[in-house]
Amino acid sequence: TKKLKKMDSIKGSFVHLECIVSGSHPISIQWYKDGKEITASDKHKYSFHDNTAFLEINQLEGADSGSYTCEATNKAGRNQCSAYLTVKEPPCFVEKPQSQDVVPAARVQFKALVSGTPPIQIKWFKDSKELISTASRSVYKDDTSSLLELFSAKTSDSGNYICQISNDVGSTTCKTTLFVKGLQLYILCSYLGSQALNSVCLCPYYV
Incomplete structure (x- = not known):
């Protein structure tokens, strides 16, 4: 097998991983992320033709960052290669x-x-x-x-x-x-009432 390449990509985009495989057919291909088998879906699509294994990952998000492994198996044995994908997020x-x-x-x-x-x-x-x-x-x-x-x-x-x-x-x-607010001004305020309650005060006011 030809090793996968370490890749960086951006959140919301998609990425293609490919691995060139040589050996006697039939050859079966399986993909893993962080050791866990990847199941084909709208998000993960994979194929194998012309001795090349492909994995397409759509709508990338931070959780898609990790180590991806392509494993090829035939009657003679198995081989694998891995690479790390980093999904970068704009601020x-x-x-x-x-x-x-x-x-x-x-x-x-x-x-x-x-x-x-x-x-x-x-x-x-x-x-x-x-x-x-x-x-x-x-x-x-x-x-x-x-x-x-x-x-x-x-x-x-x-x-x-x-x-x-x-x-x-x-x-x-x-x-x-x-x-x-502008400088503090004081407004003269008066309170009228009985003789005992008559008073004058300065009320602060900002402009």
Whole structure:
């Protein structure tokens, strides 16, 4: 038999595995994944002609990653070869950051949860400029999440924020909005009633 080749493919696509077999006929072919026999179905289709064994796997998903073995058998004995298939998943958002309205000096956190084949690169942007950790904000990242935190929001922080995620098979973005209310004003409020209840107070109001 001619050995199978290690393969990488993308979730949602299909893949063909083939193994060239030599020997006296009749030859029977069986395919295995991680040691378990594969049954022919709409997802798994196999054939054998011109001394070549074929296995087609449709609608690939992460669970299809694994070791595939082609086993050829005739009256003289049996032989097999194996190869590993890796199904890579483009990045996607499991949880998107939520838009927020806050008052000045508030602490703001934008959180994103992601999935896909690692490593996943995560970047944050505002006004087309990438955001990095500074004295006024922090950007935390790992393989499955990212947190953008503004320690004390200012009106100039208002705007659209873009979270971009990518790996070697794809990329996507999502947008969230921050609105930081204007300066705090005080409005003179009066409460009228009996002489004992007459009062005046300053009521805060944000614009």
